[in-house]
Amino acid sequence: MNVFLHDAVCFAPELVLLIGALGALIAGTYLQNGYAVAQRLAYITLAGALILLFAIPATGALSFGLNFAHTSATQFAKIWVMVACVGTLMLSHHALGRLQAQRHEFPVLILLSALGMCLMISARDFMALYVGIELQSLALYILAAFVRHNEQSAEAGLKYFILGALSSGLLLYGISLLYGATGTIQYEPLMHFISSGAPNMAVTLAIVFILSALAFKISAAPFHMWTPDVYQGAATPITAFFTTAPKIAGAMVLLQLLHGPLAGASAVWLQILWATAALSLIVGAFAALMQQNIKRLLAYSTINHVGFLLMAILAGGQDGYAALLTYLVIYVIISLGAFGAILLLQQQGDAAEQLTDLRGLGKRRPRIALAFTVLMFALAGVPPTAGFLSKMYVLLAVMHSGYAWLAALGVVTSVVAAFYYLRIIKIMYFDEATTSVIPNIRPSRRLMILLFVTVILTLILMLAPSAVIAPATLAAQSIGY
């Protein structure tokens, strides 16, 4: 086949995203009802990208020189990035309307960051990786500050931007060091170079910088400081987006880097990785205990989950890869559901900012409360929900790799984390409501569908785990060299 054509086919989903994003931008700028058109275009674009992702067989071939890979793992991860984007769009409609922020830039930014994430996932060259990360991050900074007349949102955007720029700088510095030491920034030659001898000082430093920057991007402790503020400040559907899609992309980048070009230097990154994983577990569990704001609490809960993601990456091997992919999928489903429940409450006129706002929800809105309960138990990893399945799979992989103490830490922090998930449930069911006024607003159908589907999946995946694990295992086979 023609080289150009081959490259274009591999890159087709990204091309669709790009064209869709630009199209939505132009249409949104010139048309009267710009937001509605842009949103519809975004759905169509994402659907098109999804179809292409399913349709184009993953050959594992590299395209654009050696810079861009299309393997079953990247395919799997990208599909779930698209799902997270679709979920975010479904979540955002009413919330943006309430915040008077229904502007056409929103779907455009979602599409652009999705494009960035796809690039990150497929990158086999540090330059491509950097471009992907920057595209994604810039879109995310703007999204964080999207409700621009809100002080908190503006603050979140600024904070995220400054710290994000710092971490991008670190990343770039690490890459340049790596280039200086090895003379290449492509994954494959790098892998040969690094595995051929003991890593020298420059490579070690480079790995430290790169890992720090990536840890920042997926909000792993001790680079998590921005997370609670940004999560709280950003509009809720945007927080949902931060919780899901960038975590998939970030975790995939880490996985493919560490078990790809940097595999030879595992002596350097193993200790960094386990320390980061352990810290994330601890910070995520303990710092959340005293939180009063729901989104802040979910931010710390995310950090705890990132600890599990890092554990899976640390474990490595086919088990570890499959566990990571499974964890990501289930985590995305649960998170979308949890934010869906919060937004459904807000859409129906309930306050759902502080934990105390949820008082008496079990009586006031029994069905949403039940759904939220299932999702909280799933986040806590209590059977019979899918959250247990994913945690168990990661623990299994970690035990296999011999980090029993880390698994034990994961277990202990899970108990601590269970405390704050239980607290939410307690507030919903055990505490008496402070208000008896129930605004009677028709629930949004999109949010209802999203909540219903996520809750059902959360329960069903426990009964039929193969639905996730089989494709994840298949995808995992294409990771590593």
Added chain:
Amino acid sequence: MQFPILSVLTIIPLLGAVFIATLRGDEAIVAKNARWTALWTALITFILSLVLLCNFNAADAGFQFMERAVWFAPANIYYVRGVDGISIWFVVASALLTISAILASWNSITTRVPMYHMALMVLLTMMIGVFSSLDLILLFVFFEGVLLPMFFIIGIWGGARRIYSSYKFFLYTMLGSLFMLLAMLTIYVQAGSTDLTVLINHHHLPMSVQVWLFAAFFLSFAIKSPMWPVHTWLPDAHVEAPTAGSVILAGILLKMGGYGFMRFCIQLLPEASQLFAPLVMILSAIAIIYTSLVALAQQDMKKMIAYSSVAHMGFVTLGLFSFTHQGMDGAMLVMLSHTIVSAALFLCIGFMYDRLHTREISAYGGLSAITPNFAIVFMIFMLGSVGLPGTSGFVGEFLSMLGAWQTHPTITAFAAIGVILGAAYMLRLYRACCFGVPATQDVRRMKDITPREWLIFAPLLVIVIWMGIYPTTFSNVYQANLQNILNPHPVQHGVAR
């Protein structure tokens, strides 16, 4: 293919819960329908569990009514169900006590009735699941799943300090069970399977691994059963739980600890269990004496029975870790007897609490004259708890001490003090409640047992006497299994009828 009776047993209560969830309309009518639905569901489950019992072949030491399906293909984890002589009794008891629990809360639970009965139904599913699952992961799912409905039962319908207690209950047991999960995953890593039928007879784990596994399992089951010094969640949970919650908690949930000791520590890790047996027996003896003394000092009836439960479970571990046939036989009988007697005692306290709304021992008195029928019922259960010959308590305690005496006479001698203390605190409770002068005028107005309450007490009374006079009916079923545990030899599995 045979009829998947265990899966059906597990699903029926769940269907009941779903049905209750769909009830709509006037609150009073929904409540009434929820009660009846729950009762009928539990009855059907109970009858089906009796069918299971009737078809059980006591001569076969293997697992029966086996079901097997692929569940978790890439990781080699299966959906395996089956019961043996040890677990089948707990399946039956779960269904029976759920019926008692529903009847006991007929009038006393008035808020959020449908949700309450849904919780009970889910609880029944989980309990049956625990006792009839033969895959480690599957069992863990049910084991952990028990916590969810119980958390709500204590937290919503409990007493004044219910929130503290429900948290303590949940987090305490979750900590234990997650270490059990780690142990299970270690077994999987070591042996490549999580199927108990494969593991018990065909895999010998190295001693260095067994020691750690034992520690993890032991922690989990010690919290669950509970053993001294990790028993502190139990008195809180019991005191705050509604009557039905206490009944299930004492009757079934504690037995998951005993069952776990038997299945995982003794059957799966025999060498490590032998090694740690003296330690466990010493802890048991301490538990028996210490908690009996604590029970003696209680003013709250539920707290007293809760502490006595810890003491009784001490006899279970004492018998189990003696590694003698009598000891294990005794441990099983103590468990079965305690299932009925402790549940019945909590029901008796519920009877009194429904009328006077206090659990203070000193608030009663003279009940033998005011409510004579109740006084007789209460006496029989009280004597069952004490272990008077002719009641269910005697046989088990006697056998477990007989077994323990053969291996560790000194420890057993100390444990025997607990029998005397047990009589002391139970008789003190009975004297204060039933004899003497009524504490207040309200006591004089207490009504005797209603027909609904007779329905609750009658089957339990029959079982207590039956087990005391002819325990063979109950112990016959698991003799082959005990033989098998003590003299392990490969048996054929899946020989189902």
